[in-house]
Amino acid sequence: MNASPSQSQPFINMRELLLAMPQQRSVSSLLETVVEKSAEDPFLALTRIWLIRPGDHCATCPLQAQCLDQTRCLHLVAERYSPGYAPSEDLEDDYLRIPLGVGKVGRCAVTGEIADTLSLADDLDFAVSKRWGEAMQVIGLAVLPVVFQGKVLGVCGFVPLKEVDMEGEGLFWGRLVADHLAVSITNAEAFEQIETLNKQLTDDYEYLSEELVESQAFGDIIGQSVSLNAVLRQIEMVAKTDASILITGESGTGKELVAREVHKRGPRWKRPMIKVNCASIPRDLYESEFFGHLKGAFTGAVQDRKGRFELANGGTLFLDEVGEIPLEVQSKLLRVLQEGEYERVGDERTRTTDVRILAATNRDLKREVKEGRFREDLYYRLNVFPIELPPLRERTEDIPLLALHFIEAARRKFNQTVKPPSRAVLSTLQKYSWPGNIRELQNLVERAVITSAAGRLKFDLPGVSEPRESAAQPVSQPAEEEVIPEAEMRKREKENILRALQQAGGKIYGDDGAAKRLDIKPTTLATRIKAMGLKKQFLPE
Numbered sequence: 240m241n242a243s244p245s246q247s248q249p250f251i252n253m254r255e256l257l258l259a260m261p262q263q264r265s266v267s268s269l270l271e272t273v274v275e276k277s278a279e280d281p282f283l284a285l286t287r288i289w290l291i292r293p294g295d296h297c298a299t300c301p302l303q304a305q306c307l308d309q310t311r312c313l314h315l316v317a318e319r320y321s322p323g324y325a326p327s328e329d330l331e332d333d334y335l336r337i338p339l340g341v342g343k344v345g346r347c348a349v350t351g352e353i354a355d356t357l358s359l360a361d362d363l364d365f366a367v368s369k370r371w372g373e374a375m376q377v378i379g380l381a382v383l384p385v386v387f388q389g390k391v392l393g394v395c396g397f398v399p400l401k402e403v404d405m406e407g408e409g410l411f412w413g414r415l416v417a418d419h420l421a422v423s424i425t426n427a428e429a430f431e432q433i434e435t436l437n438k439q440l441t442d443d444y445e446y447l448s449e450e451l452v453e454s455q456a457f458g459d460i461i462g463q464s465v466s467l468n469a470v471l472r473q474i475e476m477v478a479k480t481d482a483s484i485l486i487t488g489e490s491g492t493g494k495e496l497v498a499r500e501v502h503k504r505g506p507r508w509k510r511p512m513i514k515v516n517c518a519s520i521p522r523d524l525y526e527s528e529f530f531g532h533l534k535g536a537f538t539g540a541v542q543d544r545k546g547r548f549e550l551a552n553g554g555t556l557f558l559d560e561v562g563e564i565p566l567e568v569q570s571k572l573l574r575v576l577q578e579g580e581y582e583r584v585g586d587e588r589t590r591t592t593d594v595r596i597l598a599a600t601n602r603d604l605k606r607e608v609k610e611g612r613f614r615e616d617l618y619y620r621l622n623v624f625p626i627e628l629p630p631l632r633e634r635t636e637d638i639p640l641l642a643l644h645f646i647e648a649a650r651r652k653f654n655q656t657v658k659p660p661s662r663a664v665l666s667t668l669q670k671y672s673w674p675g676n677i678r679e680l681q682n683l684v685e686r687a688v689i690t691s692a693a694g695r696l697k698f699d700l701p702g703v704s705e706p707r708e709s710a711a712q713p714v715s716q717p718a719e720e721e722v723i724p725e726a727e728m729r730k731r732e733k734e735n736i737l738r739a740l741q742q743a744g745g746k747i748y749g750d751d752g753a754a755k756r757l758d759i760k761p762t763t764l765a766t767r768i769k770a771m772g773l774k775k776q777f778l779p780e
């Protein structure tokens with residue numbers, strides 16, 4: 240039993256409670272606060288709160304016939320016994336749901352009026368256990384409606400001890416708590432709604448941004464060859480990490496394009512990707528280019544200048560033609576890559592930077608290492624994840640697509656009307672060996688568009704007589720690949736999601752959830768499920 244409350248001041252906690260209530264941002268924390276603070280009051284044995292909620296057991300409720308509203312009833316949403324008053328045995332649980340209009344609590348919810356508090360027998364009607372009440376010698380159950388702007392939200396029940404003047408001071412505090420509770424519930428519900436809407440907005444935003452990225456996925460990188468697809472998969476895999484990447488391949492194979500794609504899809508996409516063309520820097524200016532300089536540090540340093548590492552801080556630094564960096568600069572580069580520290584030329588102050596390094600070269604860096612022209616430790620630093628771009632002659636399937644892509648781009652750029660090339664022309668383009676790779680193809684197409692007469696493209700392939708336009712059909716589609724209509728795509732996406740949900744037993748989150756199987760974020764999946772109206776079928780109620 241509780242220590243005698245006679246020395247304590249009744250309802251002392253209630254003042255604190257009144258201050259704490261409006262600060263709660265969720266209904267559950269609010270209810271917890273009320274019952275917790277009330278339980279600390281030495282004059283209360285038990286506090287219970289019921290709120291009106293949709294009826295969930297109406298069909299099996301034994302009191303259904305007496306219920307005045309067969310769709311809603313009072314749900315016990317919070318309760319707390321004061322220390323020393325907890326029942327030692329399992330009690331009947333009739334009070335978990337109370338029909339509107341039934342018993343003292345149910346009547347209070349209908350009339351919105353404070354019920355008489357001192358009749359023990361009635362008090363215990365469907366509200367607290369009679370056995371427990373008698374054993375604890377409580378005087379009854381004070382029942383107060385929780386009313387906001389004339390609408391009854393629920394009922395508060397306080398079980399006071401004998402010492403309490405429940406008709407006077409007790410009633411006063413009880414009323415204050417119930418009234419504050421009504422306002423605080425309404426506020427907390429509004430907060431919860433705002434939170435839900437906010438979350439939904441964030442999810443929608445995330446989803447839409449993802450959709451946008453997906454719709455632009457590799458939008459700039461054209462090609463469907465097996466070797467290019469392998470590169471695209473590598474990009475997809477590594478872009479999300481912060482790993483350094485060494486992109487190798489002949490000149491004009493798209494190394495810079497790949498670097499841009501990696502940056503765009505990486506964690507630093509909001510910050511810039513700074514490019515340094517290491518082949519175009521004069522030998523004695525490398526340091527200044529990388530790390531910056533102070534005014535007067537050398538002849539020509541007329542003002543302070545930031546280096547590329549400083550500019551790229553927080554973002555990505557793309558070291559193009561990295562194999563051209565002289566040995567003496569390589570050690571300084573290694574230091575900044577290892578420790579993130581560097582000094583501007585002419586400055587003693589050590590600065591720090593945080594950059595993701597993407598490097599590209601058309602040299603065989605391994606051989607450069609072997610022959611002592613490239614530091615081995617730097618090579619391994621840069622080559623955490625290698626991506627090798629195949630030359631165009633090894634992916635000739637991509638040539639028609641690329642040619643059409645460049646024709647369209649050049650047509651718009653130079654505002655020219657051109658006829659699509661015939662299959663015969665595309666086939667000739669495919670047979671050419673393209674020493675200059677995609678850049679060469681692009682240049683050739685641009686020239687053809689500029690010099691086209693009456694819309695007829697004239698490709699000037701070195702060493703090849705002019706490819707003849709046959710009378711055959713012009714090619715509008717480069718390959719015989721199936722084009723899937725939008726509605727069909729949506730259908731397939733929906734089926735795929737359903738399949739994943741079925742396999743995951745309706746579970747979205749977690750390692751065995753559907754989102755993992757689809758390799759998308761659970762929030763994204765949840766939004767899609769909602770948008771596709773799949774919720775009812777697959778989500779747990």
Ligand SMILES: Nc1ncnc2c1ncn2[C@@H]1O[C@H](COP(=O)(O)OP(=O)(O)OP(=O)(O)O)[C@@H](O)[C@H]1O
Binds near residue numbers: 462488492559
């Ligand atoms: N798969 C592709 N789809 C569309 N355009 C491409 C593709 N690959 C390369 N290009 C285009 O070809 C040109 C050369 O590409 P890029 O500059 O990325 O090559 P690179 O390998 O970095 O060349 P270099 O070694 O000379 O620096 C660019 O205009 C680029 O946009």
